[in-house]
Amino acid sequence: MIKSLRGMNDILNKEESQRFTYFINTATKVALRYGFHHIQTPLLEETTLFKRSVGESSDIVGKEMYRFKDKGDNDVSLRPEGTAGVVRAFIQNKLDRSGGTHRFFYHGSMFRYERPQKGRLREFHQFGVESFGVESVYEDAVMIMMVADILAELGIGYRLQINSLGCKECMPPYRENLVNFIESVAGNICEDCQRRERTNPIRVLDCKNEKCQSLYETAPKLINSLCENCESDFNKLKTILDANNIAYEIDTNLVRGLDYYSKSAFEFVSDDIGSQSAIAGGGRYDRLVEFLDGRPTPAVGFAMGIERLLELISMPKELREGYFFGAMDSEAVEFIISLTQKKRKTDKASCDYRARNLKNHLKSADKVNARYCCVIGSNELENSTIWVKDLENKTEQVLNIEDLY
């Protein structure tokens, strides 16, 4: 038997696919309300794009990409995240030169060659939004509120963590400070942290090793080293969230895994889905457009991991809908099929291809969750009528065929 690749799942059972489309529909609805529009970008891009955006030091680019040479000998990769492609499209279409604001949302498959576990797949789906051209921290706050709105509509509880990663003014000196600090304790930190010191020193603060954590208690904190602008923006962000009743925790160790983030960073986590608990994450990336050869353009965005959200969604109750047609005499079967076809122009409708007794038709109608069960028997055949029962109200009546429409 041929099986799907490791970490690549089908979404086919009814429950799961209903949840999936329900998520896409409500997230799309909310994004449209916020003035974003849909964008689709290719799954496959030049590898360089991800190297330059996500960052070569990141695990994602370093070891998790599906990367290969195509038949034209181009170095290409399946996208491991959505932002890079959107930024590329933004620049390629010269929107960076057109000025104004551009707000996009997208959803689709992302690929990372990781060891799978619950909530971590090799092909997974994200819903994300990107906003270009707005420097104001109010936009950051609006992004967070948008995630909060989507989660609220889906009935999903969460904790929100925020942090500021500083900008090109205050981040580099801080980084240097931190490296010096790490040097001072380098003998006692774990192997991972020693590696992180070289690749991405900020990440050591995130280390889950208890010994490291206790050493880092006295580490310089970025939040105390922010420049005036970053600090006042971070304060504004908190003020707006407070004013709009969005609860948050400040997590000074929150470091986004992708190199392009600056200033506001945020992550929504759930305590109900296991260790892969981040359900949405994002932040500001003011420098990314110019890293990719565009005209400097402030930008902010987020992405949500759809698979991680799926089981948290509380689905609205499924209501009875549509029609089920059945015949009790074989002479009426073909007529029933035509009736069903007509009804399908406007409503959900299905029918039984066999002549069966009333009880069986009612059973079938109930099973497909139809609202109305419509049956033609010998009595109805004689009078050109049809028997209709409302399975919801348990009322029934005999109608002339024409009255059914």
Next chain:
RNA sequence: GUGGGAUUAGCUCAGUUGGUUAGAGUACUAGUUUGUGGCACUGGGGGCCGCGAGUUCGAAUCUCGUAUCCCACCCCA
């Protein structure tokens, strides 16, 4: 990439110290005497016991390998 646990019917799981034809619940399907659904009752279909070797007279059961899932690390959505 590292360490640990699991894998038996579509799904959730039993299966004795290795011993005849591998079970239950649920789901599916048909019927309960010919025009009233959800319930109940009675039948029925459905298993390379993850895959491959090995030990044995005999393996779902023991050993090894392998794949996948799950858990932790790592990382992240």
